Amino acid sequence: MSVLTLASDPGDATALETAEAHHARLAGELAGRVTMLLTAVDRDSIAAERIHAGLVAFCDRSLLPHAAAEEAALYPAAHGMPEARLLVEGLIGEHRCLTALVDALRAAPDAAEAAADARALHVLFEEHLAKENGLVLPLLAMTPEVCLADLLADMHHDLANGSSTEGSPGDRDDEEGHAGDGGRAEAAGGCGGACGCGGAEEADEPELDVRDVPHALRHATVFGALDAVPAGTAMVLIAPHDPLPLLARIEQRAPGVFSVEYLERGPETWRLRLRHR
Known part of the structure; x- marks a missing residue:
């Protein structure tokens, strides 16, 4: 069923798509950050602490303000x-x-203690968005007496004028879940996975496996993970195909920040090291 059949007018159909895409960006970035934390806890405690702090900061500037704005603008209708x-x-x-859960993350004495709360936060947030996307937003869009487009405009106005910095230049994503800054994807040579060069170094690097991530969330998930990679370190991306479109998106975010080294080139799996310069 198309979005247009669920909305009372074309403006609300567009608003519905926009809201769902914004949810996909939030869910993807949260998934990327949580995945990086869970991986780093077992590999590099220092990196895990930085990722832990970045996850809390993301929740404070984006996830929680978004929830508060929904309660103020969308939920009353x-x-x-x-x-x-x-x-x-x-x-x-x-x-x-x-x-x-965010408060528990903030109070956790270390990243290892925060891991369980981070996983629970990820699961709950995805289930929560499924209800909003599948029930609340379509209901508002289908009701002629309600203008979903106006409600969303009020919501984003509240976010822009509140204490939240969601949508600031460092964190702004377009409505397809593509961040507005970040790193440039630059091929860095390497053996293409034939010899497994850098194996010892790779063993201590967190991995992000997006093979089972829904396509709509995949880019946002990678961007969220990359935002959790401190300068001078790297992560390994595992993909089901050569992610050339993704690498182009990374390059558009902020040229020169990330280098790319292929560790494995198919045919079933592609593995790439993305290093934050």
């Missing part, structure tokens, strides 16, 4: 509908759980 009242109250309760 849905709560006024008898068929959605209990659902919205449940979603507000989930916002409280998300906040509690």
Whole structure:
């Protein structure tokens, strides 16, 4: 079923697509950061601590302000509908759980202690967005008395004028989940995976396996992971194909920040080292 059949007018159909794409960016970046943390905990405790701090900062500047803006702008309209009242109250309760998990992440004495809360945060947030995307947003878009486009405009106005820095130059992504800054993908030679050069170094580098990540979230997930890679370190990306479009997106974000070395070139799996210069 197309989005247009779920909306009362073309403007709300576009607004619905925009909201879902923004959710995909948030979910992807969170997934990337959590995956990097869980991987680094077992490999490099110093890197894990930096990733842990970056995850908390992302939640404070993007995830939690987004949830608060939804409660202020979107939820009241849905709560006024008898068929959605209990659902919205449940979603507000989930916002409280998300906040509690972020507080637990912030208070964790080290990255190892934060790992379980990070995993729970990731799972809860994806389940929460599935309800918003599948139930709340379509209901608002289908209701002629409600203008979803106006509600989203109010929501983003609140974000832009509040304490949140979501959408700031360092973190702004377009509505397809492509970040506005970052690193340049530059082929760095290497053996192409034939000899496994750099194997000892690679063993201590966190890996991000996106082979099972939904396509709509894949780029945002990688960008979130790259944002968690400190300068002077690297991560290994595992992909189901040669990720040339992704590398082009990385290059567009901020030329010169990341170098790329192929460690394996198919036919089933591609492995690349992305080094933050």
